[in-house]
Amino acid sequence: MAYSKTPTDWFPNYTEDGVDQFTFDIADMPDLDVDKIDIGEATPTGDIAEILRSILKKAAAVYAGQATADKPEQWSGLASFSENIATGIKSETYTFRFNTSEDAGATSSVVDES
Numbered sequence: 001m002a003y004s005k006t007p008t009d010w011f012p013n014y015t016e017d018g019v020d021q022f023t024f025d026i027a028d029m030p031d032l033d034v035d036k037i038d039i040g041e042a043t044p045t046g047d048i049a050e051i052l053r054s055i056l057k058k059a060a061a062v063y064a065g066q067a068t069a070d071k072p073e074q075w076s077g078l079a080s081f082s083e084n085i086a087t088g089i090k091s092e093t094y095t096f097r098f099n100t101s102e103d104a105g106a107t108s109s110v111v112d113e114s
Contacts, residue, residue, distance in 0.1 A: 003072045005113060010062050029054040030061070056094035074099045074111040 007014040013025030026032055036050040060079035063071065075098040083090045102108040 003066070003070050003113060005072070010059060024055065028058060030057050053092065053094075056096075057092070059096070060094050072113055074113055 004010075007016075007022075011024055011028040013028050014022065015025075016022040026034070026037060032050060032054040035045045036047050036054075038045045057079065060077045063077040064079065075096065077097075078095045080093045080095075081090070082093075099111045100108040101111055
């Protein structure tokens, strides 16, 4: 299967309203539960670090699961996992590289794959 830039091929329950909002579904996110996304007024339990980690983990996993010939040419992703044997602290690192059409800035875009 060739590379697909369609968001639902990466996050199957992704939606958008055609104007200014898009939504990732918790069902598509590894290790994410309702408590980690809650922004309730009384006692919010949401955690932006957990949300970002989950989005990056999912994108890296989908990217890694593609055959080399099917991966995008204009961007790449890498996930690495390590543990400090002295402290027992585990870490996850996600790196994404994008070829852009302009100098880095607010109006640059990822170079189109077509």
